[in-house]
Amino acid sequence: MLTTDTMRPRGPIVIDIENITKHYVMGEETVHALRGVTLQIQRNEYLAIMGPSGSGKSTLMNMLGCLDTPSSGRYEFNGRDVAAMDDDELAAIRNREIGFVFQTFNLLPRSTSLRNVELPLIYAGIDPETREERAAQTLRDVGLGDRLHHKPNELSGGQRQRVAIARALVNNPSIILADEPTGNLDSKTGEEIMSLLENLYQAGNTIILVTHEADIARHARRTVFLRDGLVESDVLAEATEIQTLAFT
Amino acid sequence: MKRFFYELTESWKIAATQMRSNKTRSMLTALGVIIGIVAVTLMGTAINGISTGFDKSMAVLGDDVLYVGQESWIQRDDWWNYRSRRKIKTEYAEPLNRMIGASPNSNLLLAVPVSSWFRTVRYDENQVHNVYILGTTFDFLAISTVDCVKGRFFNEVESRGGANVVVIGYDVADALFPSEDPIAKSVLINGQPFKVIGVNTRQGTFLGLFSWDSMVAVPLPAFKKYFSAKSESEIRVKVKDKTKMAEARDELIGYMRRIRAVPPEKENDFSLNEQQAFKSTLDPVKNSIAVAGLFITGLSLFVGAIGIMNITFVSVKERTKEIGTRKALGARRRTILLQFLIESTALCLVGGFIGLIVAFLLCSAIGAALPAFPISISVGLVITSMIVSVLTGLVSGFAPAWTASRLDPVTALRYE
Numbered sequence: 001m002l003t004t005d006t007m008r009p010r011g012p013i014v015i016d017i018e019n020i021t022k023h024y025v026m027g028e029e030t031v032h033a034l035r036g037v038t039l040q041i042q043r044n045e046y047l048a049i050m051g052p053s054g055s056g057k058s059t060l061m062n063m064l065g066c067l068d069t070p071s072s073g074r075y076e077f078n079g080r081d082v083a084a085m086d087d088d089e090l091a092a093i094r095n096r097e098i099g100f101v102f103q104t105f106n107l108l109p110r111s112t113s114l115r116n117v118e119l120p121l122i123y124a125g126i127d128p129e130t131r132e133e134r135a136a137q138t139l140r141d142v143g144l145g146d147r148l149h150h151k152p153n154e155l156s157g158g159q160r161q162r163v164a165i166a167r168a169l170v171n172n173p174s175i176i177l178a179d180e181p182t183g184n185l186d187s188k189t190g191e192e193i194m195s196l197l198e199n200l201y202q203a204g205n206t207i208i209l210v211t212h213e214a215d216i217a218r219h220a221r222r223t224v225f226l227r228d229g230l231v232e233s234d235v236l237a238e239a240t241e242i243q244t245l246a247f248t
Numbered sequence: 249m250k251r252f253f254y255e256l257t258e259s260w261k262i263a264a265t266q267m268r269s270n271k272t273r274s275m276l277t278a279l280g281v282i283i284g285i286v287a288v289t290l291m292g293t294a295i296n297g298i299s300t301g302f303d304k305s306m307a308v309l310g311d312d313v314l315y316v317g318q319e320s321w322i323q324r325d326d327w328w329n330y331r332s333r334r335k336i337k338t339e340y341a342e343p344l345n346r347m348i349g350a351s352p353n354s355n356l357l358l359a360v361p362v363s364s365w366f367r368t369v370r371y372d373e374n375q376v377h378n379v380y381i382l383g384t385t386f387d388f389l390a391i392s393t394v395d396c397v398k399g400r401f402f403n404e405v406e407s408r409g410g411a412n413v414v415v416i417g418y419d420v421a422d423a424l425f426p427s428e429d430p431i432a433k434s435v436l437i438n439g440q441p442f443k444v445i446g447v448n449t450r451q452g453t454f455l456g457l458f459s460w461d462s463m464v465a466v467p468l469p470a471f472k473k474y475f476s477a478k479s480e481s482e483i484r485v486k487v488k489d490k491t492k493m494a495e496a497r498d499e500l501i502g503y504m505r506r507i508r509a510v511p512p513e514k515e516n517d518f519s520l521n522e523q524q525a526f527k528s529t530l531d532p533v534k535n536s537i538a539v540a541g542l543f544i545t546g547l548s549l550f551v552g553a554i555g556i557m558n559i560t561f562v563s564v565k566e567r568t569k570e571i572g573t574r575k576a577l578g579a580r581r582r583t584i585l586l587q588f589l590i591e592s593t594a595l596c597l598v599g600g601f602i603g604l605i606v607a608f609l610l611c612s613a614i615g616a617a618l619p620a621f622p623i624s625i626s627v628g629l630v631i632t633s634m635i636v637s638v639l640t641g642l643v644s645g646f647a648p649a650w651t652a653s654r655l656d657p658v659t660a661l662r663y664e
Contacts, residue, residue, distance in 0.1 A: 067576060067657045088580045095578020106573040106661070110269045122258050123578035125251055167577070 011043035014174050014206055015064060020073030020083075021229075022059050033059035035229035036073070041175070041208065046201045048209040048220035056229040058179075061210045065100060065177045066093045078174060095123050099168025103180035105160045107152040113139055113163045114148045120171045138166040142196060158189035165196060175206045182216055194219050255583055259590040266563070266591055267598070274595060277559040281599025281640065282606065284549030289607035289633050291545040293625055295538045302530060304451070308460065309523040312490040313391050314356075314500055316340070316483040320519040322529050333517045338363055338468060338481045340507050341385075347503045355496040357486040360387040363471050365479040369416075369464060370436040371424040379420055380463040381437060383471020383479070391486040394460070399431045399446030402467055406445075410469025414442040418450040419461040440474045442466060493522065549636070552599070553644040560592045560648035571652055572660030585653035592645025593638055600637025604630060 022034040033056045041047055051057040062068040063075065066082055069090070075082045077093060085093065094100075099120075107116045117135040126134070136148055142162045152160055161181060168176050178197065182190030198219060201207050211217050218237075225232040267274045309315075319330040338361035348356045363383040369376050386407035388394070394401050394415070402413050414435065421430045421444075430444045448460045471479070487496040497520055504510075504518055564571070571584060579587075611625050 062658050065576070067661070088582075091575065091578050091580045094576060100576045102573075102661075106569065106576075108570060108573070110265055119574070120577045123574075123580070123583065125254055171578075 011045070013040055013042050014078060015039065015041040016074070016076040016079075017063070018074040020063060020070035020075055022056075022063065022068070022071050032229055034063070034070070037226075037229070037231055039224065039231065039234075041206065043174075043206055044201070044204055046198075046207045046209075046219070046221040048211060048217035048223045049226065050211060050214070050217050050223055051226035051232075052212065054228075055226040057210055057212070057226050059229075060226065061177065061179055061208075064175075064208060065098055066090045091123075095120055096171055097174045099165075099171070099173040099176040101161070101164050101168050101176060101178035101181045103183040105152070105157075105164045105184070107160055107163055107167075109152055112149045112151055113144060113155070113166075116152070116163055117167045117170050120167060124171060135166075135170055138170045139163070141169070142166045156189075157185050158192055161185065161189075161193050162196065165193070165200075169200070169205075175208055176200065177208050177210070179210045180212075180216075181209070182213075183211075190216070255586055256590070259583075259587045260594070262587055263591040263594040267594065273559065274598075277555050278595050278599035278602065280552030280555035281549070281596050281637065282552075282603040284545075284552035284640075285600045285603025285633050285637060286607045286610070287545035287548045288542065288636065289604060289625070289629060290610060291541045292629050292632070293607070293611055295541060296624070296626065296629070298534060298537060302527075302534060305459065306523050306527055308392075308451070309526065310392060310486075311523050312487045313522070314485045314487060314493075314496065315521040316485065316500065316504060317519055317521055318480070318482075321521045321526050330519070334508065336481050336483065336518060338383075338472075338483070340483050340504070343507050344483060344485065344500075344503055347506075351499075355488050355492050355499050357488045358387060358390055359483050359485045360385060360391050361468060361481065361483055362388070363468060363476070363479045363481045365475060367438045367475065369420060369424065371430075371433060374424045374426070376420055376423045379417075379437075381471065381475060382463055382465040383468045383475070384465060385468050388465070391484050394465075395449040396446040397449040398429070399444070401446055401465070407467045408469070410467050410473060412440065412442045412466075412470055413445045414464050414466050415446040415448065416444055416464045417448050417459070417461045419459075420464055421447045437464070437466070438474060442470075493524070497522075549640065553596075553640045556592050556595055556641065557644040557647060559595075560588060560645050561651070563591065564588060564648045564652040568655065568660050568663040571655050572657050572663065575655070575657035576661060581653040584655075585649045588649035588652050589642060589645045592649070593641030596637045596641030596644070597634070600634055600640075603637075604633055607633075 017037060017039040019036045019038050020034055021032065021036055023030050023032045025031075035056075037056070037060060049057055049060060059068070063070055066077065066085075067090075069075075069083055069085070073083070077097060080093075082090070082093065100106075108119070114132065114135050117139055118131050121131040121134060136145075139145060139148055142165055144159060144162050144166065147155060147159060147163075150159075152163070155163065161184075165176075165181075168178075176197075181197070182193055185193060194216065197207055197209070207220075209217065209220050217223050220237070222234070222236050224234045315321075316336060318333050318336050319327075341359045341361040344356075344359035348354045348359065361384065365381060366378040367381045369379045369381075386402065386404040389401055396415065397418065399415070401415055402411070405411075406413050414437065416424070416430065416435070424430065424435060425433065430447055433444050434441045435444060436442075448463075451460045485496075485500055487493060489496075500520060501516060505516065508517060510517055571579075574584065608625055615624075
């Protein structure tokens with residue numbers, strides 16, 4: 001069922017991480033969250049990052065999402081050195097290259113779906129007409145064409161996560177970074193969201209899934225296991241095998 | 249720059265949403281600013297009013313008239329020194345005018361004698377005590393602006409002949425003739441009948457300073473005939489060019505010393521007064537009132553500003569996760585800073601605007617209740633208070649907005 005790295009899909013490298021470490025100083029102790037992780041992610045990969053809590057999973061996700069910078073090591077995003085960037089440059093990378101999907105959706109409660117999806121476009125400085133048009137189109141793409149003017153509290157959990165996914169997609173990012181995207185959903189809705197991600201992958205998007213659930217990770221084509229701040233294994237799944245699992 | 253305006257517009261939209269969804273809280277916070285702005289605006293208006301009042305009263309004195317009197321308006325030496333001087337006589341006007349006429353380069357124009365004292369004026373059942381009675385000549389018109397709402401000032405013939413005619417101030421007319429036309433009526437001044445020939449236009453009184461409203465004027469010969477027993481006289485001299493006041497003073501001092509035959513080694517035994525000197529003693533008073541008043545009312549605005557700062561801090565804390573999300577979606581530090589600054593400024597602007605409306609209503613109410621008090625809201629004051637509101641918002645919002653902009657996105661996203 002699982003094979004080694006020789007069968008990795010070929011494509012331009014989006015994320016290139018070499019031997020990155022991250023440590024935090026907490027009081028008198030230094031916590032080594034990442035102890036030297038090396039990872040390459042290519043375009044149109046569907047990757048799951050797994051690991052128990054305390055494995056450095058979240059820290060790695062924050063690195064990949066350019067929310068944080070490594071203590072040491074090299075990180076290139078589309079060939080650009082991220083490790084050396086300042087806050088505003090990181091913000092620009094997050095805005096244009098990364099689409100975040102959070103476990104708790106993180107929608108702005110008082111804004112409509114449309115306004116929520118427009119947010120990344122606002123920060124990108126897109127003019128209002130184009131912005132609204134693109135946001136509305138993206139919402140239609142995720143099946144929420146009739147919920148444009150609803151606020152989050154008027155939507156179901158699954159719909160909220162769809163809005164969040166639309167928001168992640170709207171700026172055509174290089175990667176979609178989904179952190180436990182089904183964690184707050186029932187299993188049926190969770191499956192719907194996973195098949196939406198599958199469709200996005202089929203359409204050519206690069207998806208990075210962070211999860212501790214094997215069932216969810218199984219949707220991905222490649223799984224990276226972390227333990228104690230190190231990569232324990234990095235395995236590819238047979239695409240056909242996965243698809244059989246997902247759709248039967 | 250275009251980008252900045254883009255962000256500004258978006259921040260305004262966010263601020264509007266925020267205020268709408270927290271109506272009670274926004275209103276209560278804005279209340280602090282409302283009270284502050286009302287207090288400061290009213291104080292500003294009052295200071296303007298005091299200033300206008302002073303100036304109006306000063307205008308009665310005239311800025312191109314020198315007053316030759318026994319005493320100085322601003323007493324520098326002891327009072328007795330002045331009191332023991334020889335009296336100023338109305339007769340000085342004649343030689344003075346002669347001297348002025350004889351000197352072709354004179355800086356002086358015209359000398360007018362004025363005698364005055366307080367007397368009771370009566371008409372029928374009505375009487376007014378302590379009315380300032382002015383005895384002067386027809387020339388008085390040349391050195392003072394006297395407007396009559398009814399009738400006229402006395403003419404040259406009445407002036408020379410000492411006719412029993414009188415021009416009365418607005419308040420005096422009001423008190424004596426509540427329901428009648430005063431013109432051609434006969435009033436009793438100190439028991440002597442005088443015919444009313446004119447009523448002065450209302451000038452308004454302010455802090456008991458000079459006002460035509462409570463004075464009456466009669467021809468000088470008539471004044472002397474009936475009231476000279478107790479009176480005080482002065483000579484008012486109009487200056488040709490008010491930019492040459494110092495030269496005019498020197499010239500007039502010379503003439504007066506000659507007329508009063510003051511020996512060269514002696515000091516002047518009379519005083520020269522002018523509006524400017526009076527003003528320069530009053531101005532510091534006026535300024536201290538302004539500074540103290542604005543400081544005290546400014547404190548209330550300061551308290552309002554602290555309220556805004558507090559609520560913005562609360563808002564930042566509450567929305568930590570939102571800030572994290574916004575940062576994850578690509579909001580830069582500047583964008584977050586601007587967003588919270590705009591929120592606090594919007595609150596202050598709303599407060600300032602409501603405050604102005606309240607202040608305007610209060611001013612109208614005060615104006616209706618106390619017509620004598622010169623109060624008015626000026627365009628300058630409106631603009632100033634709006635600028636003050638915006639500044640209050642920016643200053644009080646800065647610390648919380650700065651905190652928000654520096655939040656670490658990872659920590660902020662994890663915040664519950």
